[in-house]
Amino acid sequence: MENMEKKQKRQFPVAIAYFITLLVGLAIFGAAGYYVVDKFVVDKNTDDSKLNGLDIPTAKDRYTMLYIQVDDFNEMNHAMLVRMLPDQCSIRIVPISQKLLASEYEDDPLEALESIYINKGVNGVKNAIENTMGINVDHYMTVTNRAFDNVVDYIGGVTIAPDEDIYYNDPQTGEQIYAKKGVMMTLDNTYTRQYINYPDFSDGEKENVEVMNDVMTRFINEMFLQADNLTNNMDTFFNVIYNNSDTDMTKNEYLKSKKGITYIIGNGDMPCESLKLTGDWLNNELFLSKDFPEKIKTFFEINK
16 A cells, blocks of 8 residues: 555545445455465355255354455445344345544554555454444455446446436546436446445535445345346355455355355345444544444344
């Protein structure tokens, strides 16, 4: 992150979406070359009899994933916590702003997550979220622009009517997004991530988090409404995302999570709901509310 190229003005991020990525790839948001192929890529010849979803999940099959969206300069944009509750056919998400102030350890000063990522990488962000929110994160994964866009291409987008006029021309990539207030538009391909990460909302980063709550929840539910598509492409999603990901999840852990996702596909039409970050925004940075750690524990059913 020290070279000048990575210090240029951030381009449109992708979330997440943390983020989608999530559901699709694996859990349902840094190996390369031989290591990735050997450790992560799912073999299409895997014995599907072990993944047929006939086993009923229990509370032991629950887990929490952290998805961190990174742009083409490996800078952190948004993130998303995903709580998988396959025994309840439920997926709970918490979109997280890179502007959230957190500390990796109890005595550390508060710092924006994007800065922690620059200095400490994915593990630093994971530690900061665990320390600040009082929860454990079982696995983490980064999501690139390309991976996010590819998943959107498979699923299709969602339809929205912006609350304000939208226009942005990214000076680095040439990507454009434009929309009129109140006029319906479909968020597909690159438009999904561009809208989620639009840099000029009148309410700043606070509005980005609101948009993520809405768009990502609807997108994930749309994926599950396309049950056959999701079932047939789950391994493809996984491979697309993991081939360019920094993650601590192994192939065997993906296969275990796949069984839970398969069960949700067969037993829940719209399983996803979201929890919005609460706190005070100052200078476009978020001070998390003191009661949020209890809110997220309840929402994630961590104490049950």
